Amino acid sequence: MNIVVPIKQVPDTGLNLQIKESQVDESRLKWVISPYDEFALEAALKLKSDLQAQIAVITLGPERAKEALLTALALGADTAYHLLTDKRTQDSYYIAENLKTKIKEIPNVSLIFCGKLSTDANNFAVPQMLAQLLNFPFVSNVNKLQYKDKTFTLNRDCGSGIEEILQAQLPLLISADKGLNTPRYPSLPGIMKAKKKPLHTEKIELKENIKFKKASLPPEKKAPHIIEGSSEEKVTKLIKILKEKEKVL
Numbered sequence: 001m002n003i004v005v006p007i008k009q010v011p012d013t014g015l016n017l018q019i020k021e022s023q024v025d026e027s028r029l030k031w032v033i034s035p036y037d038e039f040a041l042e043a044a045l046k047l048k049s050d051l052q053a054q055i056a057v058i059t060l061g062p063e064r065a066k067e068a069l070l071t072a073l074a075l076g077a078d079t080a081y082h083l084l085t086d087k088r089t090q091d092s093y094y095i096a097e098n099l100k101t102k103i104k105e106i107p108n109v110s111l112i113f114c115g116k117l118s119t120d121a122n123n124f125a126v127p128q129m130l131a132q133l134l135n136f137p138f139v140s141n142v143n144k145l146q147y148k149d150k151t152f153t154l155n156r157d158c159g160s161g162i163e164e165i166l167q168a169q170l171p172l173l174i175s176a177d178k179g180l181n182t183p184r185y186p187s188l189p190g191i192m193k194a195k196k197k198p199l200h201t202e203k204i205e206l207k208e209n210i211k212f213k214k215a216s217l218p219p220e221k222k223a224p225h226i227i228e229g230s231s232e233e234k235v236t237k238l239i240k241i242l243k244e245k246e247k248v249l
Helices: 036-048 062-077 093-104 126-134 189-192 231-245
Strands: 002-006 009-011 029-035 054-063 079-082 109-115 138-147 151-159 164-169 172-176 197-204
Touching: 002 036, 009 126, 029 062, 029 231, 036 054, 036 109, 036 164, 036 172, 054 062, 054 093, 054 231, 062 189, 062 197, 079 093, 109 126, 126 138, 126 151, 126 172, 151 172
Parallel strands: 002 054, 002 109, 054 079, 079 197, 109 172, 138 172
Antiparallel strands: 009 029, 138 151, 151 164
């Protein structure tokens, strides 16, 4: 069987973004695999031998996105597919539709791992859309996974301290959350082997319903206003500020 892991190349979140002519200045950026996609890939690698599977990674993006695929191959993926576009897109449906088309060309795909979101757009939409388009059962935000007797036991974070425990069988699409595992680093032998593994490139025409308009940095946070005095004086001063300065009362 084949396990498919869609990945996305994103800016390193440790760097400060700079805006130039209403666009993110990409010349200053370092590009990496989206962290949640790293959790997804590691989950696939851990299951590879148990399922006697091959792992295919797919990305949609410009020429530089090939680096993310080479990293995934160095980590242990077997085959890579690059859907080459002229630029990045924020249209989640367009991304899911193109991923679906390529996945349908790969034989015997029963398991797909996605990151729950990409750390650049934060749209939180592609895994759900892809599952719907492929008609795959879907479990999101998985932070713990066990596989035994052809059954997956999946823990997922529901927010507010609530956690669900679900069981599922193949076919299945899982979106990975933080805490699922600790991604490995590529080894030197892995990097050398990656150069000999198949990496297929297919140029696709960019079609999207969402058009990028402009990018801007958020406004700087105001310095906190510290109110001095007794408890009664603080309350009086706070009400005055809220009425006269902030105009929210």
